[in-house]
Amino acid sequence: MTKQTDAIVIGAGHNGLVCTAYLARAGMNTLCLESSGAAGGMSAQRTIADNYHFPGLAHAAYPVSAAIRRDLKLDQFGYEPGVAIETIALDPDGRHLTIGPDGIAGEELSESDEKSYPGFRKQYLAFAKAMRPLLENKAPRLKGMEFADTATLARLGWNIRLGLGRETMYEFLRVVAINIYDVLNDVFDDERLKGAIALDAVMGSAMGPRTPGTVLTWLQRLHGELNGPLCVQSGGQSQLVSSLARSAEDAGAKIQLNTHVERILVEDGKAIGVSLSNGETLKAGTIVSNADPRATFTALVGAPQLDAMFANRVTQIRGNGVVAKLHLALSGVPEFTGLTESQTGNRMLIAPSLKYIEHAFNHSKYGEYSENPVFEVTIPSLHNSSLAPVGHHVMSVNVAFVPYDLAGGWEGQKASLADKIISQLGQYCPNLQSLMVAHEFLTPQDIEQQFHAVNGHWHHGELSIHQSFMMRPLHGAAQYDTPIDGLFLCGAGNHPGGGLTGLPGRNGAQRILKPGAVK
Amino acid sequence: MMIGHEHFRQALQRTPFHDRIAELSTTENWTGWNTYKVARVVDKLSTEYFAVRSGCAVMDLTPMEKYRISGKGARGYLDRLVTRDISKLRPGRVTYVIWCNDEGKVIDDGTLFQLGEDDYRLCSQHHQLDWLLMSAMGFDVQIETETHDVAALAVQGPTSFSVLTAAGINGLADLKPFGIADLQCGDVSVMVSRTGYTGDLGYELWVDPADALRLWDAVFAVQGRYDIHVMGLDALEMVRIEAGFIMPGFDFNTAESTIRNGYDRSPFEVGLGWVVSLDKGHFTGRKALLAEKSRPVKRQLTKITIDGNKPVGEAFIYDRKNGKQVGEVKCTIWSPILKANIALADIDCINGQLPSKLWARFDYQRELKWHTAWAECHAQSKPFYIPEQRSATPPDRY
Numbered sequence: 018m019t020k021q022t023d024a025i026v027i028g029a030g031h032n033g034l035v036c037t038a039y040l041a042r043a044g045m046n047t048l049c050l051e052s053s054g055a056a057g058g059m060s061a062q063r064t065i066a067d068n069y070h071f072p073g074l075a076h077a078a079y080p081v082s083a084a085i086r087r088d089l090k091l092d093q094f095g096y097e098p099g100v101a102i103e104t105i106a107l108d109p110d111g112r113h114l115t116i117g118p119d120g121i122a123g124e125e126l127s128e129s130d131e132k133s134y135p136g137f138r139k140q141y142l143a144f145a146k147a148m149r150p151l152l153e154n155k156a157p158r159l160k161g162m163e164f165a166d167t168a169t170l171a172r173l174g175w176n177i178r179l180g181l182g183r184e185t186m187y188e189f190l191r192v193v194a195i196n197i198y199d200v201l202n203d204v205f206d207d208e209r210l211k212g213a214i215a216l217d218a219v220m221g222s223a224m225g226p227r228t229p230g231t232v233l234t235w236l237q238r239l240h241g242e243l244n245g246p247l248c249v250q251s252g253g254q255s256q257l258v259s260s261l262a263r264s265a266e267d268a269g270a271k272i273q274l275n276t277h278v279e280r281i282l283v284e285d286g287k288a289i290g291v292s293l294s295n296g297e298t299l300k301a302g303t304i305v306s307n308a309d310p311r312a313t314f315t316a317l318v319g320a321p322q323l324d325a326m327f328a329n330r331v332t333q334i335r336g337n338g339v340v341a342k343l344h345l346a347l348s349g350v351p352e353f354t355g356l357t358e359s360q361t362g363n364r365m366l367i368a369p370s371l372k373y374i375e376h377a378f379n380h381s382k383y384g385e386y387s388e389n390p391v392f393e394v395t396i397p398s399l400h401n402s403s404l405a406p407v408g409h410h411v412m413s414v415n416v417a418f419v420p421y422d423l424a425g426g427w428e429g430q431k432a433s434l435a436d437k438i439i440s441q442l443g444q445y446c447p448n449l450q451s452l453m454v455a456h457e458f459l460t461p462q463d464i465e466q467q468f469h470a471v472n473g474h475w476h477h478g479e480l481s482i483h484q485s486f487m488m489r490p491l492h493g494a495a496q497y498d499t500p501i502d503g504l505f506l507c508g509a510g511n512h513p514g515g516g517l518t519g520l521p522g523r524n525g526a527q528r529i530l531k532p533g534a535v536k
Numbered sequence: 537m538m539i540g541h542e543h544f545r546q547a548l549q550r551t552p553f554h555d556r557i558a559e560l561s562t563t564e565n566w567t568g569w570n571t572y573k574v575a576r577v578v579d580k581l582s583t584e585y586f587a588v589r590s591g592c593a594v595m596d597l598t599p600m601e602k603y604r605i606s607g608k609g610a611r612g613y614l615d616r617l618v619t620r621d622i623s624k625l626r627p628g629r630v631t632y633v634i635w636c637n638d639e640g641k642v643i644d645d646g647t648l649f650q651l652g653e654d655d656y657r658l659c660s661q662h663h664q665l666d667w668l669l670m671s672a673m674g675f676d677v678q679i680e681t682e683t684h685d686v687a688a689l690a691v692q693g694p695t696s697f698s699v700l701t702a703a704g705i706n707g708l709a710d711l712k713p714f715g716i717a718d719l720q721c722g723d724v725s726v727m728v729s730r731t732g733y734t735g736d737l738g739y740e741l742w743v744d745p746a747d748a749l750r751l752w753d754a755v756f757a758v759q760g761r762y763d764i765h766v767m768g769l770d771a772l773e774m775v776r777i778e779a780g781f782i783m784p785g786f787d788f789n790t791a792e793s794t795i796r797n798g799y800d801r802s803p804f805e806v807g808l809g810w811v812v813s814l815d816k817g818h819f820t821g822r823k824a825l826l827a828e829k830s831r832p833v834k835r836q837l838t839k840i841t842i843d844g845n846k847p848v849g850e851a852f853i854y855d856r857k858n859g860k861q862v863g864e865v866k867c868t869i870w871s872p873i874l875k876a877n878i879a880l881a882d883i884d885c886i887n888g889q890l891p892s893k894l895w896a897r898f899d900y901q902r903e904l905k906w907h908t909a910w911a912e913c914h915a916q917s918k919p920f921y922i923p924e925q926r927s928a929t930p931p932d933r934y
Contacts, residue, residue: 320674321616324638325820329670500823
């Protein structure tokens with residue numbers, strides 16, 4: 018007789034794997050189902066033209082938290098955060114700016130900016146650190162608070178008031194809900210610098226630098242830096258995903274690929290199992306969805322099993338993807354004007370000013386793409402030559418503010434946009450076109466189809482303030498719980514959101530292992 | 537036919553029966569209901585009341601909101617919408633239903649008519665289209681407002697069967713309570729349901745607005761043989777309280793219009809637990825109601841009789857004379873047929889039980905001078921007035 022399955026986790030993205038590993042380590046017989054042929058979800062390695070391997074949608078990431086590394090023994094299973102990189106803000110005239118952990122360097126940098134930057138960075142890292150209790154634990158429930166919730170709020174309050182000190186607290190409270198545009202203009206002169214910081218605040222969101230809440234999105238990103246520097250994901254599968262999978266399997270969990278869950282079966286208000294596209298039914302007392310909450314509730318559970326108002330709130334979750342992904346297979350090293358080969362191993366940004374980003378964002382609001390898009394570029398093969406044939410390279414490009422619903426539809430426009438983007442990159446990298454062997458262009462619609470992310474949104478829902486913390490993903494399903502008994506969430510659509518953090522997966526598992534006193 | 541194309545010229549629309557009612561109105565006592573002009577009292581309240589209880593009363597029901605719900609998923613949709621198990625509902629039958637929001641608080645009540653295989657009409661007092669559409673996600677169902685496309689006339693009272701038969705509508709003898717029949721009145725096609733809000737024998741007639749006046753005239757053509765009166769909302773209010781029918785929005789606040797926390801009501805708190813089937817499968821509010829069911833009920837909308845003959849009006853309820861305030865009267869009348877003060881009162885429970893004693897403290901006027909009085913109240917479990925003819929099939933002929 019086969020052993021009874023205690024928990025089924027839907028989706029082997031990194032959060033699903035984290036959750037699976039935690040549940041398995043707690044002794045639950047856990048089965049993780051993945052519809053594609055590889056674990057990793059958006060961070061799974063992609064291959065084009067047979068021999069060119071890309072690190073999926075997540076080409077640069079911060080290390081996962083020490084707690085997850087320790088709890089899941091990730092280092093023992095081969096986890097390495099990747100190669101630490103700096104950020105280079107590209108300038109059309111070749112006056113590039115390098116932004117690293119120790120400071121900034123570049124031509125024509127004003128003395129005041131050079132002086133202000135370290136203090137600014139220190140202050141915002143302190144803000145991110147102060148928010149740690151909130152960003153790393155389940156977001157407290159305001160009604161019927163448990164002890165853990167009270168503790169989180171107490172630690173948050175302590176950090177903000179006593180950790181930061183009175184003056185810094187005032188500054189924190191002043192900026193936390195406003196836009197990055199105002200903050201950066203208050204502090205800096207240099208447009209390249211402001212553009213580079215603002216890009217990190219808005220990349221992945223349908224927000225421009227002037228959108229309220231963009232300081233918060235930046236703080237959420239900086240929170241990752243508390244675990245270590247930004248790293249290029251050059252190891253492909255060998256890094257986070259494979260270590261998570263091995264950790265989960267070591268604890269007895271089973272990861273089943275090519276298994277597409279069609280429905281979550283609900284009986285008498287309780288999740289009892291899943292039905293697969295092959296007609297099979299799998300039963301378990303606990304079902305965990307790492308899928309987008311919108312897909313979980315409307316497609317997997319179905320509105321008829323939910324209360325009417327809740328089902329409608331699900332459809333109101335905001336989250337239209339605005340980032341396209343371009344993968345380029347190159348026959349040699351791309352040469353960027355004004356950069357050495359080793360410098361091109363860093364993360365390169367094309368976001369030369371705040372206005373440039375804001376204008377690019379404006380177009381996306383109206384279903385258009387900008388003639389001047391925002392780019393984030395890495396060349397992972399410079400750090401790991403096995404990603405491409407000898408002497409060849411792979412270039413991974415995030416293109417921000419490409420609308421999900423392109424006016425006139427994607428058909429017929431996709432190829433021309435890809436060409437346009439490549440030629441724009443060519444302005445910074447003159448030999449690019451001559452090196453091109455193959456390319457792959459993923460619009461937000463492609464990302465939706467290939468990664469089951471509703472509307473192609475990286476984070477399974479916008480990281481706006483009204484969809485954060487105890488409101489994430491929505492009222493009635495916070496704290497990884499759902500109105501369906503036995504059904505839990507563990508994906509990026511939940512607090513604290515997207516990014517390769519593993520935190521929603523860990524928190525979701527903890528929720529399952531220690532059910533709340535109040536439902 | 538649509539009615540009221542020019543309605544924007546009027547503060548209140550006129551129903552297809554309006555001209556006839558206006559001719560009979562001596563009081564000009566009108567009010568608004570769902571954008572229509574309706575009579576509170578047409579001529580004399582006592583005449584209208586006694587017409588329902590001992591003769592035949594006719595009331596214009598056109599402003600009642602009517603929704604046509606159809607499609608393959610209609611049954612599943614309705615099952616998820618309402619709290620009641622409607623699995624026994626069949627074409628040609630009507631059932632009383634309520635629906636709740638996610639928190640298990642009552643949004644409205646209504647009558648659900650099954651007209652055909654996948655074809656239903658839901659009638660409610662308040663506008664519900666937004667909630668009905670919001671509930672439609674995930675169902676193969678079409679929902680349309682037909683409030684303005686169907687004229688409705690209530691014909692109620694002990695002689696209503698005889699009146700309609702005399703008016704030329706044949707085929708009512710076998711129509712059981714909550715039954716529907718498609719019949720003819722002369723050359724007018726009319727759908728008749730044995731339903732009503734009076735607690736007496738009675739019918740509701742559903743007709744094309746273009747035929748409305750011909751139907752009216754056919755009914756009133758037998759006025760010489762029968763005592764038939766037009767009834768307004770005030771008389772309806774009296775008889776519905778006698779029948780123990782509650783009115784969402786008046787006896788308690790409807791859920792989606794409630795702003796203050798705790799001012800809305802669950803079905804268990806308003807005596808509607810009998811239409812909640814927690815074991816029928818999922819419906820909106822089920823989870824909240826399951827949780828609520830596990831706790832003692834907080835309060836009860838209670839039928840009470842009040843000693844004495846002074847009209848109570850607005851009053852607080854106490855657990856003893858000069859005692860602790862435990863509730864309030866939501867609607868009350870002096871019942872002429874029962875010779876009693878009757879009321880529905882919202883009363884707080886202790887451990888799920890009503891206080892053993894109930895007293896009303898109320899103010900009344902004598903020649904413009906106010907007095908305060910106390911009267912003992914008695915909780916009732918049954919409707920105040922249940923006449924035999926209400927359920928008799930066939931009904932007695934007069």
